[in-house]
Amino acid sequence: MATETEEIRGLGHRVKRKEDDRFIRGRGTYIDDIKLPGMLHMAILRSPYAHATITGIDASKAQAIPGVVAVVTGELMAQHKLAWMPTLSGDTQAVLATDRVRFQGQEVAAVIAEDLYTAKDALELITVEYDPIEPIVTPQRALEPNAPVIRTDKEGQDSNHIYHWESGDKEATDRAFSGADVVVALDTFYPRSHPAPVETCGCVADINPATGQATIYMTSQAPHAIRTVFALVAGLPEENIRIVSPDIGGGFGNKVPVYPGYIVATAASLLLGRPVKWIEDRTENLISTGFARDFHMHGEMALKDDGTMTGLRVSLLADEGAFHADAQPSKFKVGLFHIVTGSYDLPAAHVTADGAYTNKAPGGVAYRCSFRVTEASYLIERLVQNAAYELGMDPADLRLKNFIEKDQFPYTSATGFVYDSGDYHAAMNLAMEKVSYRELRKEQEEARARGELVGIGLASFTEVVGAGPHKDYDILGLKMNDGAELRIHPTGKAILKISVQTQGQGHETTFAQIVAEELGIQPEDVKVMHGDTDNTPYGLGTYASRSTPVSGAATAMVARRIREKAARIAAHLLEVSEEDVEFSKGRFSVKGAPDKVVTIQDAAFAAYTNFPDGMEAGLEGVYYYDPPNLTFPFGTYAVVVEVDPDTGVWKVRRMVAVDDCGVRINPMIVEGQIHGGLCEGFGIAAMEQITFDENGNCIGANFTDYLLPTAWETPRFELGETVTPSPHHPIGAKGVGESATVGSPAAFVNAVIDALWPLGVRNIDMPLTSAKVWEAIQAAGGSTST
Numbered sequence: 001m002a003t004e005t006e007e008i009r010g011l012g013h014r015v016k017r018k019e020d021d022r023f024i025r026g027r028g029t030y031i032d033d034i035k036l037p038g039m040l041h042m043a044i045l046r047s048p049y050a051h052a053t054i055t056g057i058d059a060s061k062a063q064a065i066p067g068v069v070a071v072v073t074g075e076l077m078a079q080h081k082l083a084w085m086p087t088l089s090g091d092t093q094a095v096l097a098t099d100r101v102r103f104q105g106q107e108v109a110a111v112i113a114e115d116l117y118t119a120k121d122a123l124e125l126i127t128v129e130y131d132p133i134e135p136i137v138t139p140q141r142a143l144e145p146n147a148p149v150i151r152t153d154k155e156g157q158d159s160n161h162i163y164h165w166e167s168g169d170k171e172a173t174d175r176a177f178s179g180a181d182v183v184v185a186l187d188t189f190y191p192r193s194h195p196a197p198v199e200t201c202g203c204v205a206d207i208n209p210a211t212g213q214a215t216i217y218m219t220s221q222a223p224h225a226i227r228t229v230f231a232l233v234a235g236l237p238e239e240n241i242r243i244v245s246p247d248i249g250g251g252f253g254n255k256v257p258v259y260p261g262y263i264v265a266t267a268a269s270l271l272l273g274r275p276v277k278w279i280e281d282r283t284e285n286l287i288s289t290g291f292a293r294d295f296h297m298h299g300e301m302a303l304k305d306d307g308t309m310t311g312l313r314v315s316l317l318a319d320e321g322a323f324h325a326d327a328q329p330s331k332f333k334v335g336l337f338h339i340v341t342g343s344y345d346l347p348a349a350h351v352t353a354d355g356a357y358t359n360k361a362p363g364g365v366a367y368r369c370s371f372r373v374t375e376a377s378y379l380i381e382r383l384v385q386n387a388a389y390e391l392g393m394d395p396a397d398l399r400l401k402n403f404i405e406k407d408q409f410p411y412t413s414a415t416g417f418v419y420d421s422g423d424y425h426a427a428m429n430l431a432m433e434k435v436s437y438r439e440l441r442k443e444q445e446e447a448r449a450r451g452e453l454v455g456i457g458l459a460s461f462t463e464v465v466g467a468g469p470h471k472d473y474d475i476l477g478l479k480m481n482d483g484a485e486l487r488i489h490p491t492g493k494a495i496l497k498i499s500v501q502t503q504g505q506g507h508e509t510t511f512a513q514i515v516a517e518e519l520g521i522q523p524e525d526v527k528v529m530h531g532d533t534d535n536t537p538y539g540l541g542t543y544a545s546r547s548t549p550v551s552g553a554a555t556a557m558v559a560r561r562i563r564e565k566a567a568r569i570a571a572h573l574l575e576v577s578e579e580d581v582e583f584s585k586g587r588f589s590v591k592g593a594p595d596k597v598v599t600i601q602d603a604a605f606a607a608y609t610n611f612p613d614g615m616e617a618g619l620e621g622v623y624y625y626d627p628p629n630l631t632f633p634f635g636t637y638a639v640v641v642e643v644d645p646d647t648g649v650w651k652v653r654r655m656v657a658v659d660d661c662g663v664r665i666n667p668m669i670v671e672g673q674i675h676g677g678l679c680e681g682f683g684i685a686a687m688e689q690i691t692f693d694e695n696g697n698c699i700g701a702n703f704t705d706y707l708l709p710t711a712w713e714t715p716r717f718e719l720g721e722t723v724t725p726s727p728h729h730p731i732g733a734k735g736v737g738e739s740a741t742v743g744s745p746a747a748f749v750n751a752v753i754d755a756l757w758p759l760g761v762r763n764i765d766m767p768l769t770s771a772k773v774w775e776a777i778q779a780a781g782g783s784t785s786t
């Protein structure tokens with residue numbers, strides 16, 4: 001017989017995803033499914049140049065086509081003070097270019113027409129005169145004194161330098177390096193990549209000219225924040241703005257920013273009094289919306305001869321594109337890059353970061369990582385692996401020697417983060433056991449003796465998620481707290497309204513499980529609503545694995561508040577005092593008389609039909625959660641590869657991933673998240689990259705050039721778990737959505753470098769295409785054939 005817990009299926013149960021019913025049946029509702037009466041279609045004209053002055057725009061021919069309703073230019077937007085908009089970093093970005101274009105694919109004009117084909121045809125009849133300027137495609141060139149200044153629109157901006165930022169203790173770090181026995185250095189580049197969600201960005205803006213009500217259907221990961229930004233940018237009264245984000249076909253950070261298309265479609269609907277739909281095509285998505293990464297990093301580690309790590313020095317140069325749009329809290333210039341000390345007890349660290357404008361699309365989004373942790377994690381894990389070789393130590397032993405010990409938590413890192421909890425040795429030991437690490441090393445030696453290239457790569461990452469405590473975390477000044485509203489109906493069924501926005505993570509299931517755990521109402525009886533700003537509490541949205549740590553915590557807290565009231569109602573029904581009532585799995589019983597029971601459903605009914613005198617009717621509440629700290633999930637990944645020295649082709653023989661995200665709400669969903677993240681990490685390590693030619697043309701503008709791993713290339717993943725609950729989280733959960741993408745690229749690259757180290761290969765920048773691997777082998781003179 002099933003136990004009560006299994007029946008209720010709260011935390012730890014593999015409840016099947018409630019949302020999949022509609023997805024599997026093709027009954028989801030995405031932006032392009034929305035069709036409103038009288039709806040117009042918008043297409044955007046984009047710059048073919050990366051850097052040019054606009055000397056004239058003639059839209060008269062386009063305007064004359066039957067079916068074209070309006071052509072919008074930057075000049076028209078400027079008349080409404082909408083030619084520029086704020087970015088997530090508080091910079092400004094052109095909505096439609098007025099003076100110059102600053103990246104290939106930048107928005108120059110828009111056509112609004114009765115149908116999409118007419119709108120697209122009309123784009124070709126708009127004549128724009130450009131006067132090209134030298135395009136700048138690297139941050140190094142951008143910072144040369146004679147480089148043309150890209151942001152001529154910004155008063156006082158006389159170079160392409162955006163920021164200089166420092167973290168840690170420089171003097172202590174210098175001292176550590178001067179006393180070091182060994183110093184290991186690595187220069188590496190984390191290439192620009194793209195989140196590339198299956199559904200591109202888009203919106204349907206519907207402004208009722210009679211009431212002024214603006215309803216904007218939008219593929220947004222952060223609908224509430226977008227509403228506020230719209231109110232501030234467009235000057236619309238916030239109570240009249242309703243952002244509806246229906247089903248979203250993946251976000252991965254790409255759908256956090258406000259894009260020019262949203263603003264133009266909204267302005268057009270306002271001016272024309274008709275709904276306007278804008279949906280990007282794939283190329284538009286890849287060339288103009290939020291990129292990720294693009295960090296040039298230099299790292300140095302100081303160590304003693306016995307392998308004790310004593311200091312870390314890092315400098316990085318970020319390529320921010322033409323508008324500084326990093327998704328980041330305003331306090332941290334490059335997000336959480338100072339998590340760079342990773343899982344190690346490093347007494348001293350110093351990080352500097354500089355950002356530069358270039359003629360590329362803006363971005364820096366939290367692509368399956370919280371604010372640049374991926375780059376930081378990659379750097380330290382590559383450095384540690386190289387340090388082990390320099391010292392002649394096994395990379396696993398070097399890690400085990402330097403991990404923060406379990407009893408050191410809460411641990412304050414050299415750059416000031418307080419890690420909440422961890423047991424890095426346990427995760428590493430489990431990964432080593434699962435992959436049979438020590439035996440593998442022996443096998444590797446034998447394989448090497450036969451001339452075969454086998455590599456074993458490790459990465460032990462610490463992620464930092466759940467932004468965040470209000471004193472430190474905000475986006476554009478909006479504090480990063482989130483809410484949950486819970487209503488229990490008289491029949492004991494519930495509606496949970498959350499401020500975060502699912503894009504495939506399964507919130508409709510896991511958040512219902514949190515309510516089930518706290519109140520004993522079955523997940524099936526808890527409907528989870530999100531993505532409608534009129535009908536959900538305020539919050540900063542879903543990205544950077546913050547949903548569970550913040551809104552998930554709010555859900556547990558509001559359920560507990562409701563449980564307290566339900567207990568008072570139960571005491572009234574049981575005719576005992578409140579202190580005599582105890583709660584377990586949806587049942588209130590009398591202490592010492594377990595047969596006297598009131599279920600949560602009975603209490604809910606009584607909340608509307610038979611509540612005590614003086615009590616407010618109803619059973620509902622709202623809670624806004626301000627996390628006391630971030631949560632720090634972690635894990636160890638181990639990858640085994642074989643490299644063909646004649647072709648550079650490398651194959652993953654095994655991939656073991658041990659993750660610790662504290663208490664798992666739904667292990668099946670967590671495993672799905674990890675699989676997705678590992679797949680993305682593999683893609684970045686092996687094939688994904690957005691590059692530019694010397695003219696600033698984007699290479700990677702479609703899925704033939706921008707390679708995503710398919711089921712064919714993706715290796716098989718073997719998962720393992722340890723459980724170290726977050727001490728401050730109401731249910732002990734840490735976020736997990738991003739961890740695998742953060743942790744895995746270094747493991748794949750370390751594996752290939754491990755295979756090639758004896759040949760003299762010391763470094764290859766991602767993506768590790770077979771051509772690059774082959775070239776590295778040749779350059780090291782280690783080829784086994786001619």
Ligand code: CDP
Pocket residue numbers: 505506507510511542543544545546547548549552661662663664665666667669670673733734735736737738
């Ligand atoms: O913010 P986002 O939803 O992308 O990331 P998350 O909070 O890490 O959660 C991803 C999915 O995994 C959600 O459905 C979570 O509720 C679920 N999860 C879980 O079941 N147990 C955890 N300890 C962490 C997340």
